[in-house]
Amino acid sequence: MNKERTVKIVLVAVIGVVTALGAVPLYRHRHSTMPVIAGPGVTKVIKLSDYAPTLKGTMGDIDVFVMEGKEPGGKAFLMSDTHANEPAGLLALMALVENAVVDKGTLYVALTFNASGSRNTKPGDGYPLYFDIPTEWGQVRFRFGNRDASPLDQWPDPDVYIHYPERQALSYVDGRNTNRTWPGRPNGLLMERVTFAAMELMRKEKVDVAMDFHGAETMFPVTNCIVAPQKSAKIATMASMTVKAMEGFDNHVEPSPGNFRGLSHREIGDYADTLPFLMEAPIPFLDQPTGPKTVKLLIDGKDDFLLSLSKKKKLFVSYDETGWPMDKRVGQHASVALEILKQFSKKNPERSIKLSGFPRYAEIVQNGIGKYFHDPAKADPKSVYFE
Amino acid sequence: MPVITIFYYLITAFIVGMLGWNFWHEKKSVNDMILYLLVIVPLLLRILRVK
Amino acid sequence: MTLQVLLILILMVVAYAAAKAKKLSVELSILAAAVAGGIGGAFLKTPPIGELPRHLVEGMFPYLDVMLVFSTASIFMAIVGESGGINYIVRGTIRTFYNMRVAALLVLMLITLIPGALTGAGSMSILVVGAPVAMALKFMGVPERKRAALLFIVAGLAAAAPPVNIYAMILCAGTAIPYVGFTWTLGIPVLILGTFTVLFYGLKKEGGMNKAEALAAMPEVPAGMSWWRVLLPFLTFFGMVVAYRIWPFGTPIFGLPLEFTAAALVAWLVSPKKIDVLTLSRETVKRLLPLLATMIVVGMLQQIMTATGVRGLFSFAMISTPLILLYILLAVIIPVSEGVLTFGAAAILGIPLVWFLNSIGLHATVVIAALSILWPLGSALPPTALMGRLSVMVSDYKGTYGSFLRKLWLPWLVITVVSILMIIYSAKLSFLVRWSM
Numbered sequence: 001m002n003k004e005r006t007v008k009i010v011l012v013a014v015i016g017v018v019t020a021l022g023a024v025p026l027y028r029h030r031h032s033t034m035p036v037i038a039g040p041g042v043t044k045v046i047k048l049s050d051y052a053p054t055l056k057g058t059m060g061d062i063d064v065f066v067m068e069g070k071e072p073g074g075k076a077f078l079m080s081d082t083h084a085n086e087p088a089g090l091l092a093l094m095a096l097v098e099n100a101v102v103d104k105g106t107l108y109v110a111l112t113f114n115a116s117g118s119r120n121t122k123p124g125d126g127y128p129l130y131f132d133i134p135t136e137w138g139q140v141r142f143r144f145g146n147r148d149a150s151p152l153d154q155w156p157d158p159d160v161y162i163h164y165p166e167r168q169a170l171s172y173v174d175g176r177n178t179n180r181t182w183p184g185r186p187n188g189l190l191m192e193r194v195t196f197a198a199m200e201l202m203r204k205e206k207v208d209v210a211m212d213f214h215g216a217e218t219m220f221p222v223t224n225c226i227v228a229p230q231k232s233a234k235i236a237t238m239a240s241m242t243v244k245a246m247e248g249f250d251n252h253v254e255p256s257p258g259n260f261r262g263l264s265h266r267e268i269g270d271y272a273d274t275l276p277f278l279m280e281a282p283i284p285f286l287d288q289p290t291g292p293k294t295v296k297l298l299i300d301g302k303d304d305f306l307l308s309l310s311k312k313k314k315l316f317v318s319y320d321e322t323g324w325p326m327d328k329r330v331g332q333h334a335s336v337a338l339e340i341l342k343q344f345s346k347k348n349p350e351r352s353i354k355l356s357g358f359p360r361y362a363e364i365v366q367n368g369i370g371k372y373f374h375d376p377a378k379a380d381p382k383s384v385y386f387e
Numbered sequence: 388m389p390v391i392t393i394f395y396y397l398i399t400a401f402i403v404g405m406l407g408w409n410f411w412h413e414k415k416s417v418n419d420m421i422l423y424l425l426v427i428v429p430l431l432l433r434i435l436r437v438k
Numbered sequence: 439m440t441l442q443v444l445l446i447l448i449l450m451v452v453a454y455a456a457a458k459a460k461k462l463s464v465e466l467s468i469l470a471a472a473v474a475g476g477i478g479g480a481f482l483k484t485p486p487i488g489e490l491p492r493h494l495v496e497g498m499f500p501y502l503d504v505m506l507v508f509s510t511a512s513i514f515m516a517i518v519g520e521s522g523g524i525n526y527i528v529r530g531t532i533r534t535f536y537n538m539r540v541a542a543l544l545v546l547m548l549i550t551l552i553p554g555a556l557t558g559a560g561s562m563s564i565l566v567v568g569a570p571v572a573m574a575l576k577f578m579g580v581p582e583r584k585r586a587a588l589l590f591i592v593a594g595l596a597a598a599a600p601p602v603n604i605y606a607m608i609l610c611a612g613t614a615i616p617y618v619g620f621t622w623t624l625g626i627p628v629l630i631l632g633t634f635t636v637l638f639y640g641l642k643k644e645g646g647m648n649k650a651e652a653l654a655a656m657p658e659v660p661a662g663m664s665w666w667r668v669l670l671p672f673l674t675f676f677g678m679v680v681a682y683r684i685w686p687f688g689t690p691i692f693g694l695p696l697e698f699t700a701a702a703l704v705a706w707l708v709s710p711k712k713i714d715v716l717t718l719s720r721e722t723v724k725r726l727l728p729l730l731a732t733m734i735v736v737g738m739l740q741q742i743m744t745a746t747g748v749r750g751l752f753s754f755a756m757i758s759t760p761l762i763l764l765y766i767l768l769a770v771i772i773p774v775s776e777g778v779l780t781f782g783a784a785a786i787l788g789i790p791l792v793w794f795l796n797s798i799g800l801h802a803t804v805v806i807a808a809l810s811i812l813w814p815l816g817s818a819l820p821p822t823a824l825m826g827r828l829s830v831m832v833s834d835y836k837g838t839y840g841s842f843l844r845k846l847w848l849p850w851l852v853i854t855v856v857s858i859l860m861i862i863y864s865a866k867l868s869f870l871v872r873w874s875m
């Protein structure tokens with residue numbers, strides 16, 4: 001065998017082995033599932049494609065947990081993992097599905113709204129693939145996803161993404177971002193079909209309130225807040241003031257800009273009779289000037305660089321040595337959601353929504369969110385869903 | 388899978404083919420051999436629908 | 439934590455320098471830095487060693503689509519070049535404009551701008567049209583050192599010119615700012631700076647030949663070449679681009695790589711000369727290898743830098759620098775980072791920088807445009823000096839590389855000043871973005 005051939009074989013072998021070692025975890029991440037137990041409040045589990053047949057058989061089709069009360073009332077649609085790298089909403093809604101009981105009205109819960117994104121990673125940004133939350137019975141493992149759907153499910157990107165139907169030009173990646181493709185269309189891009197199906201659900205079921213749970217950098221001005229369009233602003237303001245007075249945390253209201261298209265807090269309200277709210281909890285992990293992108297940073301939100309910048313008044317939230325732990329972020333989402341439902345019910349008694357068994361801010365911060373997750377091994381297998 | 392997406396897998400495969408041919412016919416430069424392989428890796432993983 | 443991250447950074451710099459000292463290529467040196475950083479980080483489990491292969495493989499992906507754009511666009515331009523289309527245009531320019539020096543220079547500038555504008559890579563301008571343009575300049579009496587300098591600067595502007603600007607695409611993708619509003623924001627400064635450059639180098643006639651001699655010395659154009667054969671492939675490309683903008687909900691999404699592929703097919707079909715596409719594609723891919731590999735290793739470096747906190751440290755340093763000092767430093771940091779990291783500089787320094795400048799109220803789109811005009815200058819700087827070396831090569835300049843660099847000084851200075859002023863006054867220039875929408 002000649003030297004050149006040997007060199008080539010060695011190179012192929014070395015690069016091949018490293019590639020395999022790197023590719024297998026990525027493949028597993030995309031094909032992994034997270035078990036969720038349909039708790040006592042879940043009355044049925046439907047598919048998003050029930051509202052848009054063009055979604056059937058695609059990565060965009062997801063489970064929607066329906067929680068119907070004994071009494072009819074108003075309806076709410078709650079979604080997390082619109083951006084799957086902002087996981088506090090997912091933890092909050094999973095606790096809701098596993099624990100809450102609806103007494104009046106109906107909840108529709110989509111845990112991994114952008115399922116393709118939750119199975120995607122963000123190349124170049126060095127994220128971990130998973131993170132674990134401790135519970136009394138062991139660890140619960142969550143996929144850490146990306147803001148955008150995977151190109152494996154939607155390829156190619158346009159050179160510019162033109163928003164349907166408003167024709168606003170957006171970045172080419174935003175065609176894969178389910179917080180830019182609202183209100184969607186039945187035969188558009190896969191992500192447009194996802195948002196279209198959700199719009200159809202809200203229109204057909206006459207959903208009153210929609211909540212979209214996110215996280216935002218501490219150095220981003222729109223963080224730690226409720227984003228609401230004009231029609232939702234009163235309820236958002238009341239909710240914000242109440243949590244501040246009663247539970248002692250800040251969560252201001254940001255108006256939804258009228259000229260920035262494709263966002264849930266803009267289009268849901270414009271294309272359905274639903275009141276939309278988008279919740280942002282701070283997530284230091286996503287800030288640019290942080291140390292290593294570790295699971296620890298994702299969970300505890302403690303970072304020396306951010307602490308130093310906070311002292312120079314460069315952050316948009318208060319920040320100290322305690323960081324910004326996950327439990328606090330999840331707790332905020334939970335309390336703000338409950339408070340929005342309460343304020344809505346107060347104003348619309350005939351459409352009120354009442355639930356119990358869902359923890360609030362103080363309880364989650366004290367007990368840790370893990371306390372509210374149940375062991376799928378001990379649950380009735382028929383009630384376990386894989387997201 | 389949409390027709391256009393299939394075209395993309397074909398375009399990617401075409402470029403992998405060109406890179407592979409060049410790798411195979413590269414006689415001297417070990418540097419270039421390594422670079423060809425590095426460029427092939429992500430394109431191949433896309434064709435295999437890994438990433 | 440700062441110390442820990444700083445140590446990893448030092449390790450990466452040492453690995454890069456050691457690899458360079460061992461005469462490894464820039465691409466392999468960047469790879470060495472990425473791997474060293476990953477191993478350094480593993481000592482503190484940032485990230486754990488078991489995750490290192492995954493980070494390295496995942497890091498190969500940020501620019502996958504850019505690589506496809508680049509490859510298909512280059513094959514397209516190579517087919518146009520091979521068919522004689524470019525020689526045809528340059529000949530036409532000489533025939534029509536030879537006695538109108540300013541007009542001839544401007545047309546040559548536009549010809550040089552097009553390949554880079556379409557592919558986002560200034561080196562494409564040099565590779566595809568550099569040789570015939572340099573020849574035309576030679577006949578017009580522009581000396582070789584000035585030819586090399588002119589080609590380099592205009593090719594750099596071509597990289598920044600719309601519609602494809604890879605720096606801006608990388609920055610927009612990394613900062614979630616829409617890649618729109620660049621047409622005039624980039625187009626106007628590029629045309630003004632380009633005009634200044636070609637006039638500065640080319641206005642004075644030093645020797646050269648008359649029109650008849652020049653035409654006789656130009657390479658032959660294949661028989662049967664005509665304007666429509668040159669234009670049809672470009673019309674195909676722009677037609678697909680424009681169709682989506684006019685009927686966005688009726689046109690399927692083609693994407694730039696497919697649009698270039700379609701244009702390449704048309705160019706191949708209408709070529710008066712038979713073209714062996716496979717051989718041409720292989721040769722094109724071979725020429726592109728350093729660029730494609732750069733995108734791969736830079737993605738890996740970026741992934742490791744972020745995972746280990748080094749990118750965060752850069753970002754932190756930038757945000758902590760006093761603003762006035764930062765503006766002044768940009769004139770040096772931006773080109774030097776290009777010289778070391780090529781496109782990777784946009785990702786590693788640019789993303790945190792734009793993020794920061796945006797947060798203090800500057801107009802992000804204008805800032806990105808300004809930076810993307812400044813960056814290509816660095817392509818004349820070692821260790822990569824990618825476009826610089828190519829410019830010297832195609833224009834037959836025999837002097838030292840240093841003397842070529844010195845010849846760049848005035849356009850370099852003007853471009854630097856313009857782009858820094860664009861950053862400082864970005865809010866006032868936001869009308870350019872509105873025009874472009």
Ligand SMILES: [Zn+2]
Binds near residue numbers: 179
């Ligand atoms: Zn979000």
